[in-house]
């Protein structure tokens with residue numbers, strides 16, 4: 001039985017609000033927890049398992065906890081262990097659990113296991129008709145995966161794809177034919193792809209009563225996190241695991257549904273109460289992750305979102321005040337990457353860990369530039385992602401071409417540059433593929449710029465040492481770099497969102513209302529990862545291969561900027577979300593509310609480091625001198641280098657903004673709660689003296 005004693009049960013209810021407690025202890029089955037980001041859904045799910053174990057209501061060895069990534073599964077297991085559950089607990093992804101069950105069935109029945117087909121793109125490429133040889137196979141694979149996730153067979157594909165507004169790279173009837181050939185060829189050679197694991201596991205559960213009984217005995221209590229991202233195939237498998245029992249608990253947030261393009265069915269969460277009339281639905285309304293300032297921005301983003309968001313999802317803050325999120329504009333992407341690195345360093349308070357910070361971007365192609373800038377700044381980092389740049393099929397293909405090239409490095413580079421358009425092809429993801437190959441090209445150019453005699457093999461080994469996932473400091477304390485998608489469910493005290501530009505956020509290929517709604521939800525996911533500080537940035541120019549393209553700020557950033565201005569002015573930031581991009585009324589300059597940076601637009605702070613002492617007026621320069629003298633004094637007294645007290649940029653910003661209250665000080669770059677508590681009074685006094 002469980003290793004947790006009943007005496008501990010009450011302790012498991014500590015640190016929960018009444019609604020969370022009700023959810024943990026509810027006797028209802030099924031149970032559905034429907035709540036926004038950071039409201040404690042995952043906390044409730046794990047506590048519920050532990051509490052039911054502690055009260056003898058379940059045996060943890062019969063629990064199956066499902067999530068969507070291996071990382072999330074590991075986190076679940078970790079949290080459950082820390083709650084005292086040491087028994088073998090099954091927490092995994094749908095795929096990992098299905099595969100494990102199938103393998104044991106094959107072994108028990110003496111069935112020769114089929115081979116796992118993990119190189120689908122090449123396999124499908126060979127099945128394309130001659131007339132479609134230019135169509136990227138990866139796009140056709142995406143259609144096949146989408147169909148399989150929705151349990152659509154080849155003969156139903158064309159109708160289903162049309163009804164769903166898909167934009168396949170070939171005529172839908174042609175995709176259906178390739179899909180049919182794919183399934184035939186796969187079966188002939190006894191191959192199963194990733195999605196087949198779910199399908200075959202379900203099929204065997206339905207066909208083989210003995211197998212079903214064994215699995216249903218093993219897993220009697222089912223829990224699913226992030227239920228908004230399940231697809232119909234996963235739901236069908238879940239039903240097969242469940243049988244006719246109702247011991248099921250699902251948690252999710254409709255506003256974080258970000259995989260509909262992959263075949264997920266966010267409606268399943270909304271339909272849940274209808275499907276299970278005995279289900280109890282619990283809603284959580286308080287947010288425990290983010291500062292009120294970050295939450296205000298997140299709520300404004302949601303409310304500005306039009307269709308496709310649940311406007312009832314706005315959350316109340318419970319955490320202490322933090323700084324108003326910062327928005328930085330940079331001249332170009334390289335300046336942005338350097339700016340991000342600088343901001344990461346500025347936010348690295350003495351004694352703090354690097355892992356308190358994450359840099360999140362929309363696409364894999366943006367990651368190498370950030371990696372490089374952090375590496376140049378000697379900041380340890382780690383890249384997390386479902387599919388980092390070098391794993392992308394088009395990048396793999398380009399690397400294979402490079403490996404085969406026999407000429408000089410310059411010739412190889414020229415070939416690579418010439419192949420970008422070809423590699424990109426057409427269709428929905430063409431821009432993304434182009435950007436990925438461009439990112440590779442950019443890396444090759446960077447390599448050529450630093451190497452006296454660059455060679456292709458030299459570049460390839462440099463690549464694997466700089467961008468591979470197993471760098472030496474990957475395991476230790478490090479800043480996390482990842483995509484918005486891969487950040488789902490995670491949290492960091494300080495989050496940097498880079499590349500917030502039209503074309504990336506929302507992504508260029510999102511054109512339908514639904515696709516745009518999903519992009520907005522994705523941005524909401526990104527914003528709500530931050531606990532204390534959020535730093536947003538974009539670049540006015542971005543390099544794609546040899547071209548430098550002018551960029552526009554993301555329209556979502558307009559909402560962020562307006563919400564931040566409202567926060568500074570003390571008006572309701574959520575109101576700004578209701579009229580997207582409507583600038584908040586400027587606050588009148590009064591003695592109490594100092595006039596902000598007269599030379600910059602008040603709603604658009606300048607790039608990190610861009611505000612120079614020369615930008616200050618005479619009074620400002622005088623104040624800066626006083627601030628620097630104060631810092632020297634402090635540093636000497638504390639026996640620390642001056643920059644540990646405050647960096648110059650912070651002082652320049654204070655001299656420019658002239659904060660009058662601790663809250664305004666918190667809005668200054670580089671001043672967190674700790675510093676404001678420690679030095680706030682002295683700094684305000686200095687500003688006050690200067691004001692005279």
Ligand code: ATP
Pocket residue numbers: 015016017020035036037038039040041042043044253256288289488489490491528
């Ligand atoms: P997401 O939608 O992003 O997955 P979530 O709803 O699953 O978020 P959790 O990750 O469970 O939220 O909780 C967010 C943070 O708030 C965690 O650090 C968690 O430990 C903390 N938390 C949750 N509930 C409480 C509470 N009642 N008191 C204090 N901290 C809490």
Ligand code: MG
Pocket residue numbers: 041042043225489
């Ligand atoms: Mg969660």
